[in-house]
Amino acid sequence: xxxxxxxxxxxxxxxxxxxxxxxxxxxxxxxxxxxxxxxxxxxxxxxxxxxxxxxxxxxxxxxxxxxxxxxxxxxxxxxxxxxxxxxxxxxxxxxxxxxxxxxxxxxxxxxxxxxxxxxxxxxxxxxxxxxxxxxxxxxxxxxxxxxxxxxxxxxxxxxxxxxxxxxxxxxxxxxxxxxxxxxxxxxxxxxxxxxxxxxxxxxxxxxxxxxxxxxxxxxxxxxxxxxxxxxxxxxxxxxxxxxxxxxxxxxxxxxxxxxxxxxxxxxxxxxxxxxxxxxxxxxxxxxxxxxxxxxxxxxxxxxxxxxxxxxxxxxxxxxxxxxxxxxxxxxxxxxxxxxxxxxxxxxxxxxxxxxxxxxx
Numbered sequence: 001x002x003x004x005x006x007x008x009x010x011x012x013x014x015x016x017x018x019x020x021x022x023x024x025x026x027x028x029x030x031x032x033x034x035x036x037x038x039x040x041x042x043x044x045x046x047x048x049x050x051x052x053x054x055x056x057x058x059x060x061x062x063x064x065x066x067x068x069x070x071x072x073x074x075x076x077x078x079x080x081x082x083x084x085x086x087x088x089x090x091x092x093x094x095x096x097x098x099x100x101x102x103x104x105x106x107x108x109x110x111x112x113x114x115x116x117x118x119x120x121x122x123x124x125x126x127x128x129x130x131x132x133x134x135x136x137x138x139x140x141x142x143x144x145x146x147x148x149x150x151x152x153x154x155x156x157x158x159x160x161x162x163x164x165x166x167x168x169x170x171x172x173x174x175x176x177x178x179x180x181x182x183x184x185x186x187x188x189x190x191x192x193x194x195x196x197x198x199x200x201x202x203x204x205x206x207x208x209x210x211x212x213x214x215x216x217x218x219x220x221x222x223x224x225x226x227x228x229x230x231x232x233x234x235x236x237x238x239x240x241x242x243x244x245x246x247x248x249x250x251x252x253x254x255x256x257x258x259x260x261x262x263x264x265x266x267x268x269x270x271x272x273x274x275x276x277x278x279x280x281x282x283x284x285x286x287x288x289x290x291x292x293x294x295x296x297x298x299x300x301x302x303x304x305x306x307x308x309x310x311x312x313x314x315x316x317x318x319x320x321x322x323x324x325x326x327x328x329x330x331x332x333x334x335x336x337x338x339x340x341x342x343x344x345x346x347x348x349x350x351x352x353x354x355x356x357x358x359x360x
Contacts, residue, residue: 001047001048001049002048002049002050002051002146002147002150003048003049003050003051004051004053004146005050005051005052005053005059006053006056007056008056008058008059008061008062009062010050011050011052011059011062011063011066012062012065014045014048014050015065015066015069018069018071018072019045019046019072020071020072020073021072021073021074021075021098021157021160022043022044022045022066022072022073022074022075023042023043023044023075023076023153023154023156023157023160024041024042024043024044024074024075024076024079024082024094024153024156025041025042025076025077025082025149025152025153025156026038026039026040026041026042026082026085026086027039027040027042027134027136027149028081028082028085028136029135029136029137030081031231032230032231033229033230033231034225034226034228034229034230034231034232035084035088035226035229036081036084036085036088037085037137038054038060038085038086038088038089038090039054039055039136039137040052040053040054040136040141040149041054041063042149042150042152042153043066043153044075044153044154044156044157049150049153049154051146051149051150053139054089055137055139060089060090061090063086063089063090063092064090064091064092066094067086067090067092067093067094067095068092068095070095070096073096073098073160074094074095074096074097074098075098075100075156075157075159075160076094076097076098076099076100076156077099077100077101077115077118077152077156077159078099078101078114078115079094079097079099079101079180079183080183080187083183083184083187084187087187087188087190093184093187093188094184095181095184096177096180096181097177097180097181097183097184098160098164098176098177098180099176099179099180099183100115100118100156100159100160100163101113101115101118102176102179102180103159103160103163103164103167103176104118104159104163105317105318105321106167106170106172106175106176106179106317107163107166107167107170107172108166108170108316108317109121109122109163109166110318111317111318111319111320111321112318112320112321115127115152116129118159119155119158119159122155122158122159122162122163123155123158123159125155127151127155128148128151134148174344175343175344178343178344179343182340182342182343192222193222195215195287195288196215196218196219196222197211197214197215197218197287197290198288198290198329198330198333199326200214200218200238200242200290202238202242203242203290204290204291206242206245206246206290208289210245210246211245211287211289211290212280212281212284212287213244213245213248213277214241214242214245215281215284215287216276216277216279216280216281216284217236217241217244217245217273217276217277218241219276219281220236220272220273220276221235221236221241224236224269224272235266235269236266236269236273237262237264239262240262240264240265243258244258244277245277248277248278252270252271252274255270255273255274255277256270288330288333288334289333290333291329291332291333297332300332300356300357300358301325301328301329301332303356304328304331304332304353304356305325305328307349307352307353307356308322308323308328308349308353311348311349311352315348322345322348322349323341323345323349327340327341328353331353331357332357335357335359337350
């Protein structure tokens, strides 16, 4: 049964019962901001579904003990963005975390499965998708919104039971917990991408100096977006960033003239943008460079991918789950083992992949 929670004391009272597990999900809005705006929290507790209004004063403070109580397992599905929403609104993260999407991959059910598909696979129940683009900040929420929101946690216990049984049979429960903690640690550090230029496919076509200029611009953009709470693309779009890095204007006035070709150019931020473009970073000399797709590195990357695919098949994991192309490119470009492949992944992959890198 679903209950609309509109006072923090209702949460406090239920927390005193100390359940061993809860199901969690959130609805948030992030279309016009850098940080997610928490609009609704759904919590499955026993046979109840609590629909919690975080806009009520004191509600986020009442949520915090639930999130930080390590005696309660938090079951979520594809939790990464929800974790950021909790961190922003409650200054807390849900530990320990059991992510059913990660668990389904490790258990051999399927990789990257959405909640509706996984519920159908395990329980046979077909869920509607009708309210995915709702305005969750409006009040009151419609009956259709509330029903949709309740469904998002209604089946988490059934998923938890089925996935846990398969993980224990494969002796992979610790793998799941490790992946969950790594995800939590990433959100907790909130460091952003240290080398964001590597994520832009177009950077491989830039010369070394141009890649370093792009790095300056992307780091500056991220800082501005965080400070102003605006989407990155509202600060500086990728096309203009790439152009400024590839063919930097001779001076500030030339940059302003260039802005005339771009209706969304950040004219109000022109001076700090010019400063960022023309000022070297302290660590940019250490920045790994995106490599063009030459025959040589394409060959090495293909060998790395083949080795990962072989081990993935041996472990009966979904393709791409063990290591993505992006992670392998980072390994090839920097020579350093990516932090995203730490823990059990490193144990499974480091020896065969290291042997394939240039110089080994």
